[in-house]
Amino acid sequence: MASKDRILRLKEETRCNILDASLQIVKEEGWQALSMRKIADAIEYTAPIIYEYFSNKEAILLELTRKGYLILSRDLQEAKSKHRLPAKQLEAMWIAYWNFAFANKELYQGMFGVSTNCCEMVNKLPEADMPWDIFTEVIGELIGITDMESEIICKKYYTFWSVVHGLISINLLSRGFSDEMNRQVLRDAIGGIIRTIND
């Protein structure tokens, strides 16, 4: 009777253990390898036990990404607090964002739906089937450089692509705004970067 809160504490602990084990499996073997039975093995129980702590496998994933966003928020807040000028704050925040993504690759992938499956597939496709060359060609002409190995063209190309792919990804997932507005954002972004090309 007096041990009621101790039991609750233990329950909370195994709940944490489930999440920790899950994250570790994901980090070591990828999202694809995460299975209920493997989690159960890690916490030295059998699979059905997990359903006393999470209603679903998806609920575990959801909680993992939720914790991911919390950590990211903390990192961003911390980065912001180290500067006073908004421009500096913003720069520090993006870098913190960047660091988080690469320090927690798998978690970031889970948070933003960058799947590992298809990544491996793309790497297996022949380079010739990819349309990247068309882009580098035109960007090369635009800035008057034909040497495809040039660092400048690489960077510009990279930046271009990131803007577009990022915009598309975000909109494919949660379609934040109207299509017209998205197009305008795209145009503005392209225009802005084209302007910086000749600097």
Add this chain to the structure above:
Amino acid sequence: MASKDRILRLKEETRCNILDASLQIVKEEGWQALSMRKIADAIEYTAPIIYEYFSNKEAILLELTRKGYLILSRDLQEAKSKHRLPAKQLEAMWIAYWNFAFANKELYQGMFGVSTNCCEMVNKLPEADMPWDIFTEVIGELIGITDMESEIICKKYYTFWSVVHGLISINLLSRGFSDEMNRQVLRDAIGGIIRTIND
């Protein structure tokens, strides 16, 4: 004996049927719902038959994305051919790229690893757990606008985020360049956009 090529033609046809059926299932029910038995149902065969045309389920996915890249390449080429100035060509190409992504949402997701699983999850998370507000705050201060509903801040914020998320996505998947170069690209992109903010 004389019907050898006819048989080959039939074989080629069911191969196509497999791919078509797969793509249709993906379009209607998502990548997650694509199973060998469901494909078999669609082409009115049983599952093991598929293994006479594709060694794997992954081989089907690979072929689908390969065809996706081919279509994308064609669209880009076509967009490019309609202009002469590189700047105009580039703009048309990005818009073609954009259109392709949204006309073939599922295919694009498969090609670039934007998984549907996690997208649904993110939508289920409470808005409060997300760190977006921190960004909009700082960007608002930066451009001297505190009204969070402002269209300007939305667009700027959107653009910022796209650059970073796009860069990270691309690097997480296929880590194109060195970390130092990536950071420099990030800084340049941020610098460029900050400059365009006060226009």
Add this chain to the structure above:
DNA sequence: TAAATCATTTAACAGTGTTAAGCAAATGTA
């Protein structure tokens, strides 16, 4: 007509998420 090849299916295996039934130990009650 008999043999051999081909196309296709059925059966099976190991794995997945998930649920229901069972068991055994700890607890509450008389």
Add this chain to the structure above:
DNA sequence: TACATTTGCTTAACACTGTTAAATGATTTA
């Protein structure tokens, strides 16, 4: 202390997944 009940956990099972091997039946070849 003896019985009843709840609790913690496991085993068994279901429907599904990708994949492979064996069986079947039709078609072609000799």
